[in-house]
Amino acid sequence: MSYRLDLTVIDKKENESRFALSLHNLTDTPLQNWSLHFLFNRFVRAETLSKGTISQTGSYCTLTATDNLPANGLFYTEFTVGTAPFTLYNDGILDAFISLASTAEYIKPLKVDISTINLDQPAVERYNTPLPVEAADIALIPKPNKITQLQGSFHINQHTAISTPPTLAQGAVNWLQAELNTLLNENVSVNQQGNIHYAVNKDLVDEGYRLLIENDNVWIQANSASGFVYATSSLLQLIPSKPSHQADSTYQLPMVDINDKPHFGYRGMMLDCGRHFHPVERIKHLIDQLARYKFNTFHWHLTDDEGWRVEIDAYPELTRIGAWRGPNEVIAPQFSHIAQRYGGFYSKQEIRDVIAYAADRGIMIIPEIDIPGHCRAAILSLPDLLIDPDDKSVYRSIQNYSDNILSPALKGTYSFISNVLSEICDLFPAPFVHIGADEVPVGVWTDSPACQKFMAEHDYSDPKELQGHLLRFAEEVLEGKGKRMMGWEEATHGEKVSKNTIIFSWQSEQAGLECIQKGYDIVMQPAQATYLDLAQGYSADEAGVDWAGKLPLDKVYNYYPLSDLSEENSERKHILGIQTALWSELVNNQSRFEYMIYPRLLAVSEICWSDPKHRNWDDFKARLKGQLSYLDKAGINYRHCE
Structure with missing residues (x-):
């Protein structure tokens, strides 16, 4: 030293x-x-x-x-x-x-x-969630709507095969085959004599499924590709972590009859790859777990002040400059790796590969390109296009930047938005693109002659209307490409975007209710209940942040969106679902990544999927106990509950 x-x-x-x-x-x-x-x-x-x-x-x-x-x-x-x-x-x-x-x-x-900071506070004992001694016999998470345990068992071993599936089930079969190949250490065949059967049942709702496990056969029925995936996830969860017969790698599954469907249509997780870069293999492993626990959306936060992570052909500087930071880079160090060059980005081919991988597992990938704020990496990469030299406005963003907001008075801003969003739309098949729109600070654009002239020309009286103007332009670009825009709740500032925009409420429950009352469809993502970067307990050595409070497992599990609204309230139809999020300011390695996500992700999966009247904290803990052997086998560094 x-x-x-x-x-x-x-x-x-x-x-x-x-x-x-x-x-x-x-x-x-x-x-x-x-x-x-x-x-x-x-x-x-x-x-x-x-x-x-x-x-x-x-x-x-x-x-x-x-x-x-x-x-x-x-x-x-x-x-x-x-x-x-x-x-x-x-x-x-x-x-x-x-x-x-x-x-x-x-x-x-x-x-x-x-040295570890001296906080000048008394020590606080680690917060624990005691689990029952015995795990539940059937430890499925999320809890199915209806499950009946039958007498007997089905054996998975080297004789197991998958029956030739209908086209609708091909993605689910690809996933199951990959998992069984790894489990048995040999290739599982797909043929007409298989004993795991996939069949279309038009009487089932789109995302619903039926899974019947009998002594000699497994029967999976669904009416959609996603329904087949969810049945497959339940089947995979029923496979024990250890074989019942070690010599021939035979796994004994309980015989069950499951009829199931989700409570919320949108069940998502957002991952911030701007603050720290998460490699493709980490992304794929996360997608495996999202599929296992019946999520259907991966929200990929690809750009921020500290890094631009997606290849854009029109502007190679975005990744040549904007994907890297360090003491001798254009972008200064942030959050970690202070003494070295740090960063990374995803090529378009890597993204296509991840999209295909996720599609087999029933996961839609929604990209996020954050505008007009959180744009420092882009602005420093393209200064000739995106910097107004006459703008003397003084502001400080919540992350302590004074130069991270796009100017609505520059022609370059509009060509940048148009070109980037057009390439993003061509790359991602999802019908949605998220444009951020959060945390534009007070003071921006107020001392810019060009912005003031622009406001006068458009009869705008509030700088927030400039934000609305830019976002409406982005919405028109996306509409022209057949996409529906998504944004954080600040996307409503300036009141220029249409009610077709889907709003993600992150600051509070009240913010979500206000957006509903304005006529927007929303996804609930209040930080206080869904942000996985929040510390999981109250002792000083807990990993994470606490700006929105602490978030232990029981608090996650007991969340229900806008619980004061009755089930019969018509405003509830605007709640599309729930999303959890991992912001990555302090998440720069696989171990910390997993520790912050698990086991809280499993609690989120249940509040997204299961009927609220079927949810029970003690029952969940017993099933969670049964899931820990899988997390151990998968080598996942989860936070132990006790």
Whole structure:
């Protein structure tokens, strides 16, 4: 250890905290003309710094001092942030390095070790969810509408084969065959003599299915490709984690008769790949689990301030520049990997491959291209097209950026939106495209002569109408490509988009209700109940964030959208379904990725699928107990409940 950084809470009020920052030089060599670079997810009030000067872009802070740092010496300063007291170690400094003035043109980072933040608070015991000693005999999640356990069992082994399926079931059969090939370590055949049978039943609702497991045969009936997938997911869950006969790899399944259908039509998960890049294999593994637990939508958040992750032929700079960040890149480091080049993107061929993979598993992929905010990676990649040099507007986004909003007064903005969305529509077959539209800060466009002229020409009185203008343009582009627009609730700002736009309510339940009352269809995704980046307990060492509170497993399971609305209320028809989300500011590896998702994803699956009157917390815990052996076998790093 050569350099060590400490951060300590020294004073805290309801919405303000003061910190002491100490940098220790543990070497025998003094540092001259040095600066400290560190990642901190709160906005540091520069004027409160007791020693030195600081600049901040997003989470990336550069602290410069005029004094040398003596050998075996200490630099000490204090600063204030305007947020509630911290409760999690993840709130502290995430990464840091030292650079010297002699290397300012090309930074050569000097590693700094970081101590765990001193939160100045008593320790809190880890929050647990005790599970029953015995797992449920039939541990299906989500809980089927109707299930009858029969006497006897069906054996899956090397003699198992799949009967030649109808075309509608081909995707489900592809998935089942792939899973059984892995399970049995040999290829399972598809032929007319198979004992797992798929058949179309026109009497079943589109997403419904019937699964009948008898002693010698498995019968699967559905009236849609998705129905066959959901029956297959139930079949796969009924396969035990260990064979009953090790010698011939025979797996014994209980005989059951299941009739099932979903409660909500839209059952989704959003993954943020902008803040941290998640490789294709990680995406596919997640899609496997979404299919297993009967989700039908993967919402792929592909662009943000910190990274552009999708190949666009019209603008190769978006991935050549915008997909990468680091101390010597156009985009500064954010969130992690501060001392190195970090990033990545998906080629169009990789995306097509993922789309096909998901389709076999009944998962529709909806892309998100975030506009007009969260566009810093795009703006810095295409400055000649997207920057208005005369715009002197002063603003700060919630993520601490002052240069991340597209200008509605530039012709380049419209060609950018049109070209990008056109390529996205051609790439993704889903009938929907999500355009973000969230978190445009106050102050944007207010000191831009071009924007003010634009407002006058269109008789706009509120800058929010400029946002609405851009979004209406995006909607028209999407309509021309046969797509329906989706957006976060701020898409309604400026009141320019049509009621055909589907709104995702993320800030609160009340926001969702207000959108319904304006006539929009909505997907409920309130952060307080569905954001998987929130900490799962109350102790300081819990991974995650807590800006919307803590989110333990029981709180997820007990969520029901707009519970104050009666089942008979006509406004309920506007609730298309539920979506959960993993924002990835602090998720930069497979282990953390899985820890934040599981087992809460299983609780979300049940609130999406199962009839509310069939939901029972104690029963769910018994079935969850039965699912843990699968998570163990799959090598998933879930948060243990006890």
